[in-house]
Amino acid sequence: MSAGSLRIALVGNPNCGKTALFNQLTGGRQKVANYAGVTVERKEGRFSAPSGRVMQILDLPGTYSFDAASPDEQITRDVLEGNYPGEAAPDLIICVADATNLRLHLRFVLEVKRLGRPVVLALNMMDAARHRGVTIDVPELQRRLGIPVVETIAVKRGGTRALVERVDGDLPDAPPALPDDPASRANLHDEVRELMAATVTMPRATAVIDDVLDRWALHPVFGVLTLAVVMFLVFQAVYASGKPMSDLIGRGFTWLGEHTAAVLPPGPLHDLVVSGIFGGLGTVLGFLPVILVLFFFILMLEESGYLPRAAFLLDRLMVSVGLTGRSFIPLLSSFACAIPGIMGTRSITDPRDRLATILVAPLMTCSARLPVYALLIGAFIPERRVFGLFNLQGVVLFALYVAGITGAMAVGWVIKRIRRDKSEHALLMELPSYRLPRARDIGIGLWERGAIFLKRLTGVILALTVLMWFISTFPAPPEGATGPAINYSFAGHLGRFLQHIFAPLGFNWQISLSLIPAFAARETAVATLATVYAVSGDAQNGGLAHALTGNFSLASALSLLVWFAFAPQCMSTLAVIRRETNSWRNVAISFGYMFAVAYAASFITYQVARLFV
Amino acid sequence: MRLSDLPKGAYAVVERVEDAHADDLIAQRLRDLGFVAGEQVRLVACGPVGADPLLIQIGSTRFALRRAEAARVTVQEVA
Numbered sequence: 001m002s003a004g005s006l007r008i009a010l011v012g013n014p015n016c017g018k019t020a021l022f023n024q025l026t027g028g029r030q031k032v033a034n035y036a037g038v039t040v041e042r043k044e045g046r047f048s049a050p051s052g053r054v055m056q057i058l059d060l061p062g063t064y065s066f067d068a069a070s071p072d073e074q075i076t077r078d079v080l081e082g083n084y085p086g087e088a089a090p091d092l093i094i095c096v097a098d099a100t101n102l103r104l105h106l107r108f109v110l111e112v113k114r115l116g117r118p119v120v121l122a123l124n125m126m127d128a129a130r131h132r133g134v135t136i137d138v139p140e141l142q143r144r145l146g147i148p149v150v151e152t153i154a155v156k157r158g159g160t161r162a163l164v165e166r167v168d169g170d171l172p173d174a175p176p177a178l179p180d181d182p183a184s185r186a187n188l189h190d191e192v193r194e195l196m197a198a199t200v201t202m203p204r205a206t207a208v209i210d211d212v213l214d215r216w217a218l219h220p221v222f223g224v225l226t227l228a229v230v231m232f233l234v235f236q237a238v239y240a241s242g243k244p245m246s247d248l249i250g251r252g253f254t255w256l257g258e259h260t261a262a263v264l265p266p267g268p269l270h271d272l273v274v275s276g277i278f279g280g281l282g283t284v285l286g287f288l289p290v291i292l293v294l295f296f297f298i299l300m301l302e303e304s305g306y307l308p309r310a311a312f313l314l315d316r317l318m319v320s321v322g323l324t325g326r327s328f329i330p331l332l333s334s335f336a337c338a339i340p341g342i343m344g345t346r347s348i349t350d351p352r353d354r355l356a357t358i359l360v361a362p363l364m365t366c367s368a369r370l371p372v373y374a375l376l377i378g379a380f381i382p383e384r385r386v387f388g389l390f391n392l393q394g395v396v397l398f399a400l401y402v403a404g405i406t407g408a409m410a411v412g413w414v415i416k417r418i419r420r421d422k423s424e425h426a427l428l429m430e431l432p433s434y435r436l437p438r439a440r441d442i443g444i445g446l447w448e449r450g451a452i453f454l455k456r457l458t459g460v461i462l463a464l465t466v467l468m469w470f471i472s473t474f475p476a477p478p479e480g481a482t483g484p485a486i487n488y489s490f491a492g493h494l495g496r497f498l499q500h501i502f503a504p505l506g507f508n509w510q511i512s513l514s515l516i517p518a519f520a521a522r523e524t525a526v527a528t529l530a531t532v533y534a535v536s537g538d539a540q541n542g543g544l545a546h547a548l549t550g551n552f553s554l555a556s557a558l559s560l561l562v563w564f565a566f567a568p569q570c571m572s573t574l575a576v577i578r579r580e581t582n583s584w585r586n587v588a589i590s591f592g593y594m595f596a597v598a599y600a601a602s603f604i605t606y607q608v609a610r611l612f613v
Numbered sequence: 614m615r616l617s618d619l620p621k622g623a624y625a626v627v628e629r630v631e632d633a634h635a636d637d638l639i640a641q642r643l644r645d646l647g648f649v650a651g652e653q654v655r656l657v658a659c660g661p662v663g664a665d666p667l668l669i670q671i672g673s674t675r676f677a678l679r680r681a682e683a684a685r686v687t688v689q690e691v692a
Binding site: 104308312325424 | 633638639641642643644645646647649657658659660661662663665666668670672673674675676677678679681682
């Protein structure tokens with residue numbers, strides 16, 4: 001049987017080691033996409049069996065049961081039954097079960113068997129099972145189930161050989177299809193109990209190491225302290241390694257742009273290449289190291305099994321502001337950059353909780369706000385001690401961080417109040433066994449995230465960057481014009497138009513103008529202000545600070561700081577919201593509510609500050 | 614007694630899962646996860662704030678349940 005390829009679907013409970021098995025079988029030959037119209041991830045890969053036959057393998061989402069209404073589980077069921085539009089029914093199902101957790105996983109095996117399609121059961125994590133003294137009578141299990149059963153160790157080279165050989169052989173006969181009704185479903189547990197009693201012996205229910213680790217990791221005091229330390233270290237690592245790499249990439253592209261520019265004649269094309277293409281690419285690719293470093297840690301925490309523990313510790317706090325324990329890590333990531341934060345919400349299984357997290361994530365103070373904060377605080381806030389202890393500049397910076405966090409909590413709370421779906425959404429989260437993360441799985445995970453970012457976002461961001469360049473360059477200044485060229489461009493006109501909107505916030509037209517490129521990347525607001533005030537840019541922040549203090553008031557500066565804390569920026573974030581929620585409506589909601597919040601907060605700040613200073 | 618009233622570290626045997634309202638998907642999910650009559654459970658740990666959520670071990674699996682979810686499960690404590 002070497003003709004044609006075989007379509008295989010991989011299913012199993014969450015935490016059965018399915019993804020590790022998929023990675024072991026396919027290596028890097030995978031394609032990650034979404035199912036049409038929904039944000040459920042579709043992963044497909046292929047490998048060649050010893051007979052030369054090509055195996056196309058589809059990794060379906062982890063599923064506890066076919067009964068519940070979650071989109072993942074619905075898709076899993078439809079694909080297996082061949083009812084999913086555009087998706088051919090699989091020739092063979094590989095059902096993966098964790099050999100150390102058969103009481104839970106065998107129930108799903110029985111559900112899959114009832115579909116009446118050819119199934120092979122892969123008893124995964126056999127190494128861990130043996131280590132814990134679990135013995136399984138595989139021939140007896142196979143006889144009782146009536147489907148082929150093979151042992152696998154997904155994390156070991158060669159650990160899937162038996163499975164590949166079985167799959168490469170003749171297709172097993174399909175078990176009889178059984179009707180799916182509540183009465184027969186209730187019997188599944190009895191069937192599992194019988195199977196367990198006849199084929200499995202376990203010296204103890206759990207691994208000793210899990211019990212010991214959980215006593216610490218979930219302790220009300222030590223557990224919370226451990227979490228704080230872990231998060232602090234992750235954060236430090238992101239700043240220590242991700243940020244310098246990002247800066248290096250940014251500088252690299254500036255250099256590249258300048259050198260390319262040297263061979264081009266001056267003119268619009270020249271500027272397009274230097275500021276549009278290379279500047280834009282530098283900004284986009286500059287996000288990449290931060291994203292990769294953050295995802296490295298998120299994947300480590302996820303693979304090791306610590307992530308659900310962190311969610312356990314924080315669930316109650318997050319629920320009180322309309323989120324879930326699982327929102328914590330994405331929100332924390334958003335302090336570095338909202339893009340990996342929003343991409344990280346994929347670990348939130350509940351769609352409603354996930355959307356709420358995506359909506360509040362951009363309010364976390366990301367690293368791109370820092371240059372703007374640093375400039376304005378340095379220029380307007382005097383460096384002096386308050387209460388003899390704190391530096392006033394530091395206090396203002398801290399207050400801006402707090403404003404972001406309390407803003408997010410308030411927005412979460414409001415979302416909880418106004419959403420139509422007020423039904424109870426469950427936590428019901430499994431805390432899997434601790435595992436040592438494997439380099440291969442981390443590597444593939446990082447590659448996937450990086451590829452999604454580059455492939456899906458570069459186009460959008462680049463197009464918008466070029467548009468930004470266009471409106472700031474054209475039309476060219478008239479003959480004999482004295483001011484900076486941007487004043488005469490579309491952006492200049494737009495800035496003056498926007499000033500009518502932003503005047504109540506204390507923004508002059510130069511600030512209003514700088515908000516336009518800030519929409520592409522916040523930190524460029526600094527460079528724009530330098531251009532319009534015709535001071536030599538970033539090398540002379542002192543000069544720019546001087547120009548700023550001469551041109552607008554403290555009240556305006558405070559108002560601008562508050563604006564940057566809440567404003568709907570940057571467009572990369574909005575692009576990733578579009579990509580992750582598959583909806584322009586959510587982009588509009590994000591943009592709209594952040595604009596309203598930022599406008600109101602800046603208005604109040606400006607009007608109040610004016611009374612005092 | 615309800616699973617949410619179980620003292621920390623205690624063992625109990627599940628009696629049934631009650632629907633909090635008609636068509637209760639959470640109760641259905643609990644049954645699917647193995648909360649059925651006769652299964653032994655143990656309250657392993659509680660969250661740091663308000664002792665919520667609860668960590669319940671059933672078989673070899675640990676589930677984090679919020680108090681409202683655990684209150685659907687009626688159990689008999691094992692001495």
